[in-house]
Amino acid sequence: MMRRSAPFVLLLALGCSASWGGDENTPQGVLLVYKTQSFPEDLEGLYVEAYSDPNFNTLVRRSLVEEVRGDTALLRTFWLPQGDYYIRAWKDVDGDGTLSDGDIIGCYGYDYSCSSPEVYNHYVDGYVGVNIGVYIHSGGGRK
Numbered sequence: 006m007m008r009r010s011a012p013f014v015l016l017l018a019l020g021c022s023a024s025w026g027g028d029e030n031t032p033q034g035v036l037l038v039y040k041t042q043s044f045p046e047d048l049e050g051l052y053v054e055a056y057s058d059p060n061f062n063t064l065v066r067r068s069l070v071e072e073v074r075g076d077t078a079l080l081r082t083f084w085l086p087q088g089d090y091y092i093r094a095w096k097d098v099d100g101d102g103t104l105s106d107g108d109i110i111g112c113y114g115y116d117y118s119c120s121s122p123e124v125y126n127h128y129v130d131g132y133v134g135v136n137i138g139v140y141i142h143s144g145g146g147r148k
Contacts (some may be wrong), residue, residue: 036080037071038094041117041138044107048078051096053137055083059091059122062125070094083133091122094137111139118142 036053048070055066066085069077078094096109104110114123117140127133 035134036083037134037136038078038080039099039138040076040137041111041140044109044141046096046098046107046141048073048076048096048109048139051061051078051094051109051139053080053083053092053094054065055085055090055092055125055133057090059124061091061093061119061122065090069085081132084131085133086128086130087127090125092125092133092137093119093122094139106143108142109139110142111137113137114124 012106032131038048038051038053040048042117051070051073053063053068053070054064055095057063057065064081068080069084070080072079092113094109095104098108099105110119111117112119112122113125115138117138125133125135
């Protein structure tokens with residue numbers, strides 16, 4: 006019988022997807038970003054960001070999605086130390102450097118507008134495995 010490490014058990018307890026990378030004892034979370042509505046803009050060039058505050062001022066980690074498959078994008082290497090984070094996915098479609106109409110946005114915890122983001126409690130050092138829904142932003146917003 007194969008024994009699994011404690012981090013694997015904790016990742017599953019957090020509701021994370023898990024796939025194996027490296028050797029069979031190395032858990033790796035899969036962060037999935039998906040479209041919550043139909044829109045023509047693809048998810049190529051979309052970033053996933055983790056912040057230490059709900060106003061998205063203190064950036065801890067930023068990574069470009071690694072693979073896009075239709076209406077979903079995957080990120081297998083989003084590693085964070087344990088702590089509390091606010092995670093958002095964002096694509097600056099118009100390239101103006103701020104959240105504006107037509108950009109793609111979504112936050113962890115089903116807060117697609119990111120106006121009241123939910124904290125993500127990451128209990129162990131390791132890869133994050135969560136799902137984030139994104140939509141086309143309209144009506145102002147914040148960076």
